């Protein structure tokens with residue numbers, strides 16, 4: 001890889017701008033090179049990448065926030081940044097603030113397009129005070145383009161559909177509660193929010209409950225193209241057509257015989 005930031009992946013000639021196959025071919029080295037190149041020209045991305053590498057977010061005023069176990073990798077941030085750069089609507093949404101690394105990356109990338117945008121994050125409790133330094137930085141840096149709503153995603157997500165309308169968002173990142181029924185509830189809301197051509201991204205796809213939801217989607221939702229970044233524990237779904245299933249459609253899918261955090265070994269290692 002050169003050290004240049006990647007251009008947003010080329011869009012095909014499809015009606016809804018389906019991602020090209022070259023997108024899925026992105027490996028870990030390319031994703032890291034992308035975020036590193038952005039960090040050279042964007043101070044917020046640089047701050048976020050430093051936090052990912054050192055485990056500590058450093059506010060310009062000297063305060064710090066330790067990421068501890070809630071730490072997104074540079075490759076994960078690179079992939080989210082590439083998707084945020086292609087977000088086809090002014091609005092994007094996230095379920096689960098955590099330590100705010102994904103939020104920071106999405107906000108900083110979206111700002112680079114110099115178009116009006118809004119990023120809303122649902123998280124009722126956060127991590128018992130952790131993440132507050134990152135959040136105060138984001139409020140100062142991005143003003144009203146960033147909004148944290150203190151609601152569970154299963155409440156706030158559907159409410160946002162009524163408020164903003166179906167298909168109003170271009171990117172929905174799911175990294176909240178990882179119980180199976182919560183992942184499915186989040187997917188239902190994300191599906192309603194996501195526009196044609198937009199993206200739904202799931203984190204922690206090696207965990208059995210999330211893997212189970214992904215297996216359901218892969219078998220039952222032909223209206224989504226699925227890009228597997230298992231090596232980064234992420235799956236990207238792009239909505240490529242309207243949902244034309246019958247109301248009672250159901251295809252069987254595989255439920256992993258593992259519990260809790262018994263992680264799957266990634267089947268597709270990219271780096």
Ligand SMILES: C[S@@+](CC[C@H](N)C(=O)[O-])C[C@H]1O[C@@H](n2cnc3c(N)ncnc32)[C@H](O)[C@@H]1O
Pocket residue numbers: 070071072095096097098099100101102103122123124125126127151152153154175176177178182
């Ligand atoms: C793994 S962290 C998210 C990490 C984040 N992507 C980052 O970059 O730091 C998971 C977050 O989901 C939140 N969460 C848990 N259950 C939730 C729910 N039902 N709705 C919204 N957020 C939830 C937790 O409070 C926690 O902050």
